[in-house]
Amino acid sequence: MKRLLAHLDRFHVPFGVVLLATAIVCAVMVMEVDRLVFEAAVGRPLTRQASTIFAVSLVVALTLGWSTLDLVRRRAETARLRQARRHVLSAIGRGAITMAYQPIVDRAGVLKGFEALMRVRGPDGIGPPAALLADAALAGLDGPLTRAVLARVLADQDATLGQSVPITVNFSVRAIRDIDIDWLITTIAGRGLNIEVTEDAFFDDDPHILERLAMLRGAGSRLYLDDFGTGYSSLNHLVTMPIDVLKIDQSFVRQMDRSERHRNLCRAIIDLAETLDLDIVAEGIETQATFDQLVAFGCRGFQGYYIARPMSAAAAMGIIAQSAASAASGGMRTTSRNADSALETKPSARRTNRVSTNPTPGGMS
Ligand code: G
Ligand code: MN
Numbered sequence: 156m157k158r159l160l161a162h163l164d165r166f167h168v169p170f171g172v173v174l175l176a177t178a179i180v181c182a183v184m185v186m187e188v189d190r191l192v193f194e195a196a197v198g199r200p201l202t203r204q205a206s207t208i209f210a211v212s213l214v215v216a217l218t219l220g221w222s223t224l225d226l227v228r229r230r231a232e233t234a235r236l237r238q239a240r241r242h243v244l245s246a247i248g249r250g251a252i253t254m255a256y257q258p259i260v261d262r263a264g265v266l267k268g269f270e271a272l273m274r275v276r277g278p279d280g281i282g283p284p285a286a287l288l289a290d291a292a293l294a295g296l297d298g299p300l301t302r303a304v305l306a307r308v309l310a311d312q313d314a315t316l317g318q319s320v321p322i323t324v325n326f327s328v329r330a331i332r333d334i335d336i337d338w339l340i341t342t343i344a345g346r347g348l349n350i351e352v353t354e355d356a357f358f359d360d361d362p363h364i365l366e367r368l369a370m371l372r373g374a375g376s377r378l379y380l381d382d383f384g385t386g387y388s389s390l391n392h393l394v395t396m397p398i399d400v401l402k403i404d405q406s407f408v409r410q411m412d413r414s415e416r417h418r419n420l421c422r423a424i425i426d427l428a429e430t431l432d433l434d435i436v437a438e439g440i441e442t443q444a445t446f447d448q449l450v451a452f453g454c455r456g457f458q459g460y461y462i463a464r465p466m467s468a469a470a471a472m473g474i475i476a477q478s479a480a481s482a483a484s485g486g487m488r489t490t491s492r493n494a495d496s497a498l499e500t501k502p503s504a505r506r507t508n509r510v511s512t513n514p515t516p517g518g519m520s
Contacts, residue, residue: 173226175225180212181216181220194344222438224471239293241293242290244296251276252273252274252307253273253275253307254307254468255465255467256271257270257464258458259323259456268349269316270351272284272465288300298330300330305324305343309342311468315471316471318345320347321347323351325352325381331364336370343374343376348376350376354380354381354385365396368397378398378400380401380402383403384403393433399434401424401433401456402435402436402438404438408445408449411445421449425453437457437458438457438459440461441460
């Protein structure tokens with residue numbers, strides 16, 4: 156059967172032909188059934204020839220029917236894969252990958268860095284990357300896509316952002332597995348580029364992935380564990396894996412204002428990070444109340460629409476320049492134990508926040 160399917164596939168036998176053959180065999184089978192029923196009804200002994208034809212045609216019809224279905228399924232899969240591949244390669248080829256940068260600040264509103272977020276330039280403007288990421292995963296093109304992202308980030312650093320402010324880049328497990336590790340290490344080392352991975356990077360304890368993550372860390376990248384609390388990792392991973400920073404998932408943070416359970420959960424994650432000597436960033440902060448609450452819990456990094464929306468490299472450059480100017484004029488402390496007074500006396504958080512409420516110049520969320 157496998158060989159028959161392979162032949163049909165190899166010679167690209169049109170479905171029409173396979174279907175026609177199936178139909179003819181089915182017709183023969185129905186005629187034979189009809190004859191057998193008639194013979195049984197009139198009490199005539201069943202002829203061996205009729206039973207044999209019936210049995211053979213039944214087997215052939217089932218085989219052909221099954222092969223047809225399997226062929227249709229496999230060809231649809233191949234077509235989908237080809238389409239995904241074309242989608243990703245053409246996006247890379249025509250330079251449609253662009254980056255948005257979302258600030259991460261400390262409790263005093265002082266800029267700590269940016270998360271680089273992929274965006275895709277299309278005919279209707281700049282859009283989210285979800286479809287492209289899904290197609291890259293399907294077509295096994297995570298590596299090339301991530302290389303294109305890194306190329307964009309490097310170009311943005313060279314053109315506008317510089318290397319004074321740390322930037323985190325998101326990596327899928329497949330990208331970490333597929334990408335040329337020597338190239339990656341040379342590319343990110345010394346450029347202030349950090350790596351954000353989700354918990355599935357540690358899910359199967361793949362020694363190859365862990366080894367690569369450790370190498371990147373050795374080269375100077377900080378390792379962020381993204382969407383913490385939503386993946387599959389066991390708490391054991393937090394102590395055995397090479398991680399520097401936990402990022403509390405935005406689905407928890409966004410519910411803090413409404414739900415005491417979520418507030419408690421966020422506080423517990425912050426305490427856990429503190430206990431394990433990990434840095435901690437909350438993402439998805441959308442309100443002042445959430446921000447204040449997280450400050451009270453001892454959170455150290457803050458990211459979300461309330462702080463600033465993801466923005467173009469040019470707009471991010473503006474924030475870096477403002478931040479450098481405030482630091483130079485002594486108007487900004489990098490550590491403060493009292494967030495409220497820090498916010499009153501330090502305009503940086505509000506200034507950054509103005510970008511969030513007025514996304515038009517560089518807004519790319
Ligand atoms: O989990 P990850 O870091 O990959 O999520 C980043 C995504 O979340 C980005 O696409 C970004 O636009 C979006 N995002 C960032 N901050 C906020 C926020 O405060 N609220 C919401 N709803 N989405 C946000
Ligand atoms: Mn992320």
